[in-house]
Amino acid sequence: MNIHEYQAKEIFREYGVPVPRGEVAFSGPEAKEIAQKLGGDLWVVKAQIHAGGRGKAGGVKLAKSPEEVEKIAEEMLGMTLVTHQTGPEGKKVEKVYIEEGADIQKEYYLGMVLDRSSEMPVMMASTEGGMEIEEVAAKNPEKIIKVAIDPTIGFQGFHGRKLAFGLGLSKEEIRPFIQFAEALYKVYMDKDANLIEINPLIKTGDGKFLALDAKMGFDDNALFRHPDIHEMRDLSEEDPVEHEAEKYGLSYVNLDGNVGCMVNGAGLAMATMDIIKYEGGEPANFLDVGGGASAETVAKGFELILQDENVKSIFVNIFGGIVRCDRIANGILQATKQVEVNVPVVVRLDGTNAEEAAEILKNANIPNIIPATDLADGAKKAVAAAKGELQ
């Protein structure tokens, strides 16, 4: 789960990670009021969406008076921001963050993720602040300083020094930087984060470090013990179909193709997308209906897939293990009664009682259900059906 910049900054404040003063606004007048409250002579209006690259897309603007803050906020609210991370459809701006202007002397990058190789959290710093870290990693990997932090010893001074000296900080800057990094480590661990990015981290004219931006993501498996974080979830940032799927314990990801997929198991679901492509088609979605694949989950699966108007055929690919295929076949038949399925459905059931299942589907004699014998056969038929070359 991801949260907005303003929410991440709230958490930062709680942990003593220095951030500029600021507040979130939902309207122009509110934005103006916040600017007046903050005082000063320079403010930044920042669109709150879950995507990077806002600056280039016009989602971050400077204002020199509270009136200008109001004007910019009004322009930004309701606009659709297209950045390299939002996809071509963009994201609608529903809130803006009003922040005091900062005296930027130098920009850095500071981030934390789980390093899956060392199986420890790793803190990364770079002097290339403001740039995409992926780009830096590709072009100048030597400019990224990484330290893995063994959680059994926690954040130590030497971790901080390695980063600080790596960044070329002066003697006076090292102490405030290490304090900053240590507080950030605590945020990461305490909140079960799986990603923190501060880009840029800035050094101000008076030698302080401030998180000018803040991005945080969390381990979904740990949300049960962080109700406060869970409450920060913004459903308007998520694909409504994906969210609907989640409510039913299904895992769905929308894609661009026209062959709908319904599969049990995440690995097999990915493999099914792959084989559709391999056979010359394009998958419309990833959908894992879980090990059970009951009539209810299959019916829900059909509903989810058919919300996508591009879908021209559906490939149901179920490997029955503990749950027998004959039961799944009956579930599919029941589901087709609950949901009107108006595209060809290629069904491949293998595993326990696969033959009985084939018999059940054959005897049901539903014209748009096409049985398949194995994975390759199913994929070929589903691709042909999507192209209108079957029947």
Added chain:
Amino acid sequence: MSILVHKDTKVIVQGFTGKEGTFHSQQCIDYGTKIVGGVTPGKGGQTHLDRPVFNTVKEAVDATGATVSMIFVPPAFTADAVMEAADAGIDLAVIITEGAPVKDMMYAKMYATKKGMKTIGPNCPGIITAEECKIGIMPGFIFKKGPVGLISKSGTLTYEASNQVVKEGLGITTAVGIGGDPIIGLSYKQLLPLFEADPETEAIVMIGEIGGTLEIEAAEFIKQNITKPVVAFIAGQTAPKGKRMGHAGAIISGGQGTAQEKMEALRNAGVHVVESPADIGKTVAHVLGKK
């Protein structure tokens, strides 16, 4: 022969009396696995599925001589259960539970490693030595005995691969579902040498997916150390970047962990990489000279 588990392996179940634990323990017993007891704190002294229940893993190990534990306890308590098993001297913990926090598993694995306990999973189907010992939730009948070792991040794709191998008239020595979480126990690199050393295993099937670098590390290892033929499939060639595909670990981040880079690394290591998941069985038969 086989790897890690066989017909005489004594197994206890943590989370024995719960719904999942009960159902799958019974399935394992029916398969022939020597389930010698279980642990449910507070239910010590009772009998469940004709086997003794203990309050602690230590008591269970002392009374039964079990060396392996199958773990079904809920996600919030999984790490605790794993660490208890390690503390009690268990050799191998097979963690079936799905949804355990990554941070918890990070600590649990560190402690297990310190205590010399191997782990498989979490969020995995388990391990099965065909026709001898099933420790997990996989449908046992798919795994007929034969010369192929199997290592996979995915459950149903493991069944699919085994099924294809069996349809070619071959079979499985041991199949290990290593799980698809960001932090897992035994991985390709630790399991490949076991299959290399197992006289009954003639070929190895390796099923990976997007996310992380385990497959890349495996490729490097295979190049140096593995002489038996390896057939690999990487799921997620068509997965978009930045989206979690079911498994928590299956995400391409920052352009890293793509199926394409993994396939290329494996090919460079001399692995027979199949592009279509339907070609796994055929390719195994081919490399073993059966076709």
